[in-house]
Each structure stands twice: as C-alpha cells, then as structure tokens.
Amino acid sequence: MPAYEFAMMFRAMPKSELKTCLKRVSQAIFDRGGIIKNIENLGFKPMPYKTSSHGLVHREANYFVLKVDTATQAVADLKEEYSRDVDIIRQRVYKVQDETENSACTLEEEMLPPAYREDVQKMIKIGKTQVNRFTYKFKYNSGLDYYPFQK
Amino acid sequence: MALLKSLLNRHIFYNTPRVIIPAVRLFSTDVKPAEDDAPADIENPYKKERKQCILCKLNIKPDYKNYRLLSQFQSPYTGRIYGRHITGLCKTKQEQVEAEISKAQNCAYMPYYYKDKTFLKDPKLFDPSNPVRSHRF
Numbered sequence: 001m002p003a004y005e006f007a008m009m010f011r012a013m014p015k016s017e018l019k020t021c022l023k024r025v026s027q028a029i030f031d032r033g034g035i036i037k038n039i040e041n042l043g044f045k046p047m048p049y050k051t052s053s054h055g056l057v058h059r060e061a062n063y064f065v066l067k068v069d070t071a072t073q074a075v076a077d078l079k080e081e082y083s084r085d086v087d088i089i090r091q092r093v094y095k096v097q098d099e100t101e102n103s104a105c106t107l108e109e110e111m112l113p114p115a116y117r118e119d120v121q122k123m124i125k126i127g128k129t130q131v132n133r134f135t136y137k138f139k140y141n142s143g144l145d146y147y148p149f150q151k
Numbered sequence: 152m153a154l155l156k157s158l159l160n161r162h163i164f165y166n167t168p169r170v171i172i173p174a175v176r177l178f179s180t181d182v183k184p185a186e187d188d189a190p191a192d193i194e195n196p197y198k199k200e201r202k203q204c205i206l207c208k209l210n211i212k213p214d215y216k217n218y219r220l221l222s223q224f225q226s227p228y229t230g231r232i233y234g235r236h237i238t239g240l241c242k243t244k245q246e247q248v249e250a251e252i253s254k255a256q257n258c259a260y261m262p263y264y265y266k267d268k269t270f271l272k273d274p275k276l277f278d279p280s281n282p283v284r285s286h287r288f
C-alpha cells in the first residue's frame with residue numbers, strides 16, 4: 001500500500017468535538033482497510049486566506065496531518081467522504097515520495113560560463129543542424145527562372 | 152670563391168659553442184637514491200572546494216510542512232518565489248522548493264500574495280539585490 005499524507009483543516013471547535021471529529025475521520029480510513037501511521041497536530045492558527053466551505057467563511061482552522069497507508073482506490077473515496085463532512089473546511093492528499101538517493105549538487109556545473117555548460121552545448125549542436133533564418137540566403141540556381149518571393 | 156670561403160667560415164664559427172659543457176657532472180657529496188628526492192605524489196593542495204548550494208550542503212529536503220523554511224524563498228513584497236539566479240540553489244533543489252511552496256500554499260500553510268509577517272525577520276539566505284545574473288527588476 002502506498003503512503004499518503006492527508007493534510008486536513010478542521011473548523012474552529014472545542015477540543016471534545018475535535019476529538020470525535022478525528023475519530024470519525026480515522027474510522028473512515030480504517031473501514032477501507034487503511035492504516036494510520038501518525039497524526040500530527042500543527043495547531044490552531046489563522047489561515048493565510050479566508051476559506052468558505054459549507055456556506056460559512058472560515059478565517060482560522062485546526063491543522064492536522066495524517067500519515068496513512070491505504071489502497072490507491074480508497075483515496076478518491078475518502079476525499080469524497082471528507083468533502084461532505086461539515087467540520088472539514090479544506091483537505092489535500094499528497095503521495096509521499098519514496099526516499100531517493102540524493103544526487104550530488106550540480107551547482108558548480110551550472111555556474112560555468114555558457115559555452116562550457118552541457119545544456120548550452122546541446123542547444124548549439126541542435127542549432128547547427130537547422131537553417132539559420134538570419135543568415136539564410138535564397139539560392140538563385142534553384143531551377144526557377146524567377147525569384148519566387150516578394151522583393 | 153673567397154666570398155664563399157669566408158661565409159662558410161663564419162657559419163661554422165657561429166654555430167660552434169664557445170664554452171664546452173662537460174657531459175659528466177661532478178658532486179662533492181654522495182648521490183642520493185632517486186626515490187628519496189623524487190617529488191611526492193600527492194593531491195593538488197590548492198584545488199578549490201566544490202561549490203554546493205545551501206540545501207545540498209546542509210542536506211535538507213524541502214517539505215511543504217516546513218513552511219517557515221520555504222517562506223525564506225518568497226518575496227516579502229509580492230509573495231512570489233525568487234528565481235534560481237537569486238536563491239543560488241541548484242536546479243533540482245530549486246524545482247523541489249517551487250513544488251513544495253505551491254503545495255504549502257494550496258494547503259493554506261503559506262499565503263500566496265505576501266510573506267507571513269512573523270517570518271519577516273528570519274535570517275536572509277541570499278541577497279535579492281545582488282543576483283548571480285543581472286535581471287531587469
């Protein structure tokens with residue numbers, strides 16, 4: 001099962017209500033055979049922009065991040081269910097990127113003068129295979145006995 | 152004929168070395184074996200250190216939940232992301248930062264059009280008025 005991160009924003013409400021809300025949210029994941037690995041509480045804070053949902057304008061929210069392992073098919077289902085939940089004002093799901101080997105920094109090669117950079121050399125190579133519009137001259141020995149374009 | 156003779160003479164005279172260098176060099180001390188005297192085979196000590204961007208140097212992977220770090224790459228006036236020529240990041244890290252910033256903005260962690268005022272006094276990672284390549288702003 002791939003790992004997902006559910007970034008959830010709950011409306012402003014007392015702690016006991018928030019608790020039941022979180023239980024409801026996690027129960028929906030368990031019902032679809034998912035596993036919650038971690039719940040992070042990022043706190044109650046003002047949103048950088050107001051959000052309107054379910055007919056109300058919200059300027060503050062309880063921020064939570066759920067780290068979930070679940071089937072890919074279940075994600076769309078969960079999103080649809082949460083969108084109907086009145087207490088959730090915003091939700092985003094991101095797939096967790098697997099830890100890839102961080103390649104070496106290429107800043108040194110990028111700081112070279114253009115002629116020494118690999119991507120520029122590639123561009124020059126491509127440019128040489130094409131007709132240069134600025135230096136192209138019509139050849140009069142093309143078989144036509146007149147100049148085909150406007151002079 | 153006389154002219155030819157004098158020319159030939161002069162030619163020979165100029166080409167012969169005046170000081171005769173002896174083929175054998177004389178030493179007052181004993182000759183050391185070649186291994187002791189040979190230049191040591193070491194790495195170039197004056198080689199410059201490889202340049203690295205700040206995120207690669209500190210081995211930081213940008214993350215949308217770490218919006219305080221991401222907001223340092225945002226203009227405090229317009230909320231726009233600074234370009235690679237200003238931030239001094241390598242291509243991969245700049246791409247990651249841009250992707251994570253757009254995620255964080257989407258999650259309402261970060262504003263779109265300004266920088267969070269609590270982060271305004273954070274230390275500066277780069278100087279926007281002193282870019283690597285000049286720009287038109």
Ligand SMILES: [Zn+2]
Pocket residue numbers: 104105106107203204205206207208240241242244
């Ligand atoms: Zn780098």
